[in-house]
Amino acid sequence: MAEEAILGYLAKNEEIGDSGEFAAKHGLNHDEVVNVIKSLHGFRYVEAQDIKRESWVLTDEGKLYADTGSPEAQLFLAIPPEGGIPREELQTKLGPLLFKIGCAQAAKNRWVDMGGQQVTRRVQHVDDRVKDLLLKIKEGQVVDQDNIKALKARKLIVPQTWNGYLLKKGPDYAPQRKKFAADLTREMLQSGDWKNVEFKEYNFNAKGQTIEAGHLHPLNKARICSSVRHQLRMIFLQMGFEEMPTDRYVESSFWNFDALFQPQQHPARDSHDTFYLKVPSTTKELPEDYVERVKRVHESGGYGSRGYEYDWSREEANKNLLRTHTTAVSARMLYNLAQDTLKKPFTPKRYFSIDRVFRNEAVDRTHLAEFHQIEGLICDRGLTLGDLIGVLHDFFSRLGMSKLRFKPAYNPYTEPSMEIFSYHEGFGKWVEVGNSGMFRPEMLLPMGLPEDVRVIAWGLSLERPTMILYGYNNIRDLFGHKVDLGLIKTNPICRLGL
Ligand SMILES: N[C@@H](Cc1ccccc1)C(=O)O
Numbered sequence: 001m002a003e004e005a006i007l008g009y010l011a012k013n014e015e016i017g018d019s020g021e022f023a024a025k026h027g028l029n030h031d032e033v034v035n036v037i038k039s040l041h042g043f044r045y046v047e048a049q050d051i052k053r054e055s056w057v058l059t060d061e062g063k064l065y066a067d068t069g070s071p072e073a074q075l076f077l078a079i080p081p082e083g084g085i086p087r088e089e090l091q092t093k094l095g096p097l098l099f100k101i102g103c104a105q106a107a108k109n110r111w112v113d114m115g116g117q118q119v120t121r122r123v124q125h126v127d128d129r130v131k132d133l134l135l136k137i138k139e140g141q142v143v144d145q146d147n148i149k150a151l152k153a154r155k156l157i158v159p160q161t162w163n164g165y166l167l168k169k170g171p172d173y174a175p176q177r178k179k180f181a182a183d184l185t186r187e188m189l190q191s192g193d194w195k196n197v198e199f200k201e202y203n204f205n206a207k208g209q210t211i212e213a214g215h216l217h218p219l220n221k222a223r224i225c226s227s228v229r230h231q232l233r234m235i236f237l238q239m240g241f242e243e244m245p246t247d248r249y250v251e252s253s254f255w256n257f258d259a260l261f262q263p264q265q266h267p268a269r270d271s272h273d274t275f276y277l278k279v280p281s282t283t284k285e286l287p288e289d290y291v292e293r294v295k296r297v298h299e300s301g302g303y304g305s306r307g308y309e310y311d312w313s314r315e316e317a318n319k320n321l322l323r324t325h326t327t328a329v330s331a332r333m334l335y336n337l338a339q340d341t342l343k344k345p346f347t348p349k350r351y352f353s354i355d356r357v358f359r360n361e362a363v364d365r366t367h368l369a370e371f372h373q374i375e376g377l378i379c380d381r382g383l384t385l386g387d388l389i390g391v392l393h394d395f396f397s398r399l400g401m402s403k404l405r406f407k408p409a410y411n412p413y414t415e416p417s418m419e420i421f422s423y424h425e426g427f428g429k430w431v432e433v434g435n436s437g438m439f440r441p442e443m444l445l446p447m448g449l450p451e452d453v454r455v456i457a458w459g460l461s462l463e464r465p466t467m468i469l470y471g472y473n474n475i476r477d478l479f480g481h482k483v484d485l486g487l488i489k490t491n492p493i494c495r496l497g498l
Pocket of ligand 1: 324325326327375411414435436437457458459460
């Protein structure tokens with residue numbers, strides 16, 4: 001419609017002086033006309049010159065008065081012609097705002113007398129000029145500068161720039177736009193129309209559609225070296241660590257807690273924090289002499305410790321659970337190592353594990369009920385806290401986190417314990433990246449490890465460094481049932497090596 005009107009008009013006339021007037025005259029919407037002009041200009045059918053005009057539009061208050069009359073006129077009409085009206089009554093009638101504006105303007109116009117008590121009319125009749133002016137502006141009529149100034153000062157109108165065009169024929173002008181076909185169709189071939197059709201040119205610069213392809217999950221891209229899990233495994237292997245078998249999710253409370261000198265009343269053992277299975281582990285599965293030593297160390301200590309002084313329950317230790325940390329894996333490993341030392345001399349060991357753990361947690365931006373833990377430990381004679389700090393610096397700097405800080409912490413199985421913080425350049429702050437410590441004698445000695453053997457260990461979640469290294473700020477984007485496939489498809493670290 002708009003296109004035919006414009007091209008048709010230009011066939012007979014030199015120019016269209018003003019696209020706004022043209023639209024009004026032809027009953028067209030100006031925005032639509034502007035779109036057509038842009039397209040015609042792009043194809044050089046028309047030449048377009050900008051026209052800008054300042055116009056005035058009513059504010060909300062202006063619109064209100066255009067409908068209901070100015071406050072001064074409303075006030076005037078609310079005063080009875082004879083005798084007037086008490087001030088207070090007039091105010092309740094009009095409301096405080098309308099009363100205030102109305103009084104000021106009506107007094108200025110000398111329409112009313114504002115006596116101490118009584119308000120009276122000074123004239124018999126008034127014209128609501130403000131309303132008339134507002135209506136004129138609303139209809140786009142011209143209003144003189146003095147009135148514009150006055151209405152603007154009262155914030156009843158505001159300026160608005162109007163954009164339109166002056167149009168002339170362009171270098172490729174034609175009274176009708178040529179139709180280009182995008183595709184050669186079977187119908188065109190059959191009818192022979194193809195001979196008369198002009199085809200759209202190929203745009204070799206257009207981007208093709210993205211091809212759907214497989215994507216690897218950032219946590220689990222075993223094949224690609226940039227996979228965080230793989231990267232961590234490589235770091236451990238380069239540092240001479242051996243991988244521990246992480247072959248079970250279901251673990252007994254014994255290995256998950258008791259072997260780690262975690263008292264049975266400890267809040268982490270509560271079902272609010274841990275997922276328990278209905279079926280307990282069978283007694284046969286645990287090494288009895290060791291269980292006995294663990295019971296003793298909890299109840300009455302030994303090895304220089306007082307223990308916790310409570311009645312240790314075998315039933316509690318037998319409860320099966322979804323392991324809450326990979327330290328359960330470390331406990332089994334250290335126990336096996338201690339068993340070996342009964343047969344042959346102790347040799348230092350470096351172990352690591354990376355696997356899934358479970359906690360009964362409220363899921364939020366940084367917590368999931370299941371996640372992955374990375375754990376490293378070194379078992380050797382004469383190790384100190386200094387060795388732990390040193391090895392943590394080595395480990396984390398290989399991950400790109402070289403600024404570390406440590407904060408004293410508490411774990412039932414380590415003493416001393418340290419939380420590990422790393423300075424994140426991107427976030428500009430220190431973020432917690434892990435937990436660490438030296439395993440307590442109450443844990444190691446019942447296992448049967450030689451007395452001078454120390455174990456330094458640390459643990460962190462796999463998700464944490466991944467979030468930090470790849471800028472994820474919601475853990476649910478990374479793992480769990482709400483992973484956004486779009487993210488996996490667009491994140492460059494996930495793309496398959498095509
Ligand atoms: N098990 C601890 C981590 C840790 C491992 C080893 C030593 C100290 C702490 C956790 O789940 O947070």
